[in-house]
Amino acid sequence: MPPIVSLNFIDYAIIGGYILAIMLVGYALKKYMRTGEDFFLSGRSLPSWITGLAFLSANLGALEVIGMVANSAKYGIATVHFYWLGAIPAMVFLGLFMMPFYYGSKVRTVPEYLKLRYNEATRGLNAISFAVMTVLMSGISLYAMALLLKIMLGWSLTGSILFAAVVVLLYVFWGGLSSSIYNEVIQFFLIWLGLLPVVVLGLKQVGGFAGLAARLNDSLLHAWKYLGSSHNPLGVDWAGVVLGLGFVLGFGYWTTDFLVVQRALASRDIHSSRMTPIIASFPKMLVPILVVIPGLVALLVLPEFNGAGSQTAEYNSALILLMAHYLPNGILGLAITGLLASFMSGMAGNITAFNTIWTYDIYGTYINKGKPDSHYLKMGKWATVFGIFISIGTAYIVKSFPNLMDYMQLIFSFFNAPLFATFLLGMFWAGATGWGGFFGLLSGILAAATHYLLYKTGNIHYASEMAANFYQAWWAWLTDFLVTIVVSLFTKKRQPEELKGLVYSLTPKGKDTKRLLLRPELWGSVALLVALILNIIFW
């Protein structure tokens, strides 16, 4: 199959400029990496506009963008639920209520908080599953990138994998989390500036929003109107969407996933750390412009999707085909650079989360305790190297067994969904005990796995795969929540003094001395209000 587009020297000049820029930034950061905190947490020194954009960007990977455009072509405007319902409330909640405990307790990682609040076993369960997850995810994203570049540009699979791995390896090795965060901020601007022309040209051709509204089926044009039952493109009713996506999956991801929380921990003070997710929530609300509109345009414009062509639609290719459809050389190079940047920063984000968890929660806890800081700094650098090697290995395994990609993502969802219950109880109920936390988390994971088996063997039925996902998350959360409470009632409680700074009711409230206009409470409320208004407009 011939490549979809061909690049010329102008496109390569833009791609080359980007690679050069991030390598220089990484190299310039090298001399600042003196301590473990510099390398793993950017010395807790970054301003909130940087951590905020990185917080958002860490999640705006290329897989996410391509997948959401595909969702939009399948489900229409309902795709906004992944943003306005599944992300904004959770981000505001993290900033207002959870960051004080993450940042205030001076933990360096999410599992470390679990150790302080619950016990060693809970941390171990979370740290090991998370470390395995991140390093495999990094391999998945590496393979997905190489595959995309092969289909789109005809680049060799091995060449792309090795090239991207070497670039990411070098800049993370030099600059640690700072490199990763700086690259995410650059990527944030690149992906917007690279993809907006597709949105604008697409809208112009179909005749703007009015054109979309006139030519598409009404069920694709509303977020809530058709959620009364599961007879809608999404195949989920409102309860599944609110409980599964809005509550469990949204909160579970945005408030407990170390990949994003690590960005907020890199802030220079507690105020900036609370502002990080709240600043991120504003551009997050706008991401649907970038993903939902192209999905809808694709349905009208591309012969693969509007029924005019003989080919069948492969939704994941919608964005790529639109880029090929609208962008001439030059601007095309910029859009490709945006995708490339988001693949590489997705990989770098996973690698930096991995080297931190590995060094602090696994190596420094179970393998080689009590060494000087310089030893762990060195370990972090080596963890970066072997993390990259495992990623390359994973990329090749996935290459031979493409279905593995889906299975791995599925298994990860077992670990992610229940975790939010463990955190919610840990932070807001002083009565939750160490073993309560451990058995709650474990049974939540088992509940997710059991639910999946029952669904796959035909013992439980849902209108769609999506509905199964959302409800699985909900049941896993509820199991974790209930088991944690029950086990806690029968196990020994910790002394209240030990939980100071870790539990809401036992922590003295620090006064935010900032002027009202700078307070996270104000901006968090504004974010929620705007999200609410957007939901009403696109009802």
Next chain:
Amino acid sequence: MENKNKENVKEQADKNKGHFLDLKKPIGWLFTYCGLILVIYGLLTGKELYTKSLGININLLWGMVILTFGLIFLLLSYIQKNVEDDSH
């Protein structure tokens, strides 16, 4: 060199852990560079390249947007270098 000295002074004065690099500068340079390339390429290419983009010379137009964006970041970093950051 001068810039580096200034940063060191700032670090000590702040007692704060010091913000590693001014990220506005690389962002500014990268987008100024991309914008310039696109504008020049847009000026040099004829209509036939732009049938895809509905007849609009998107390289020239969008290149100018990106160039402006890059220059704003360079300007911001220049202003910040001269006026000491008073956010503390």
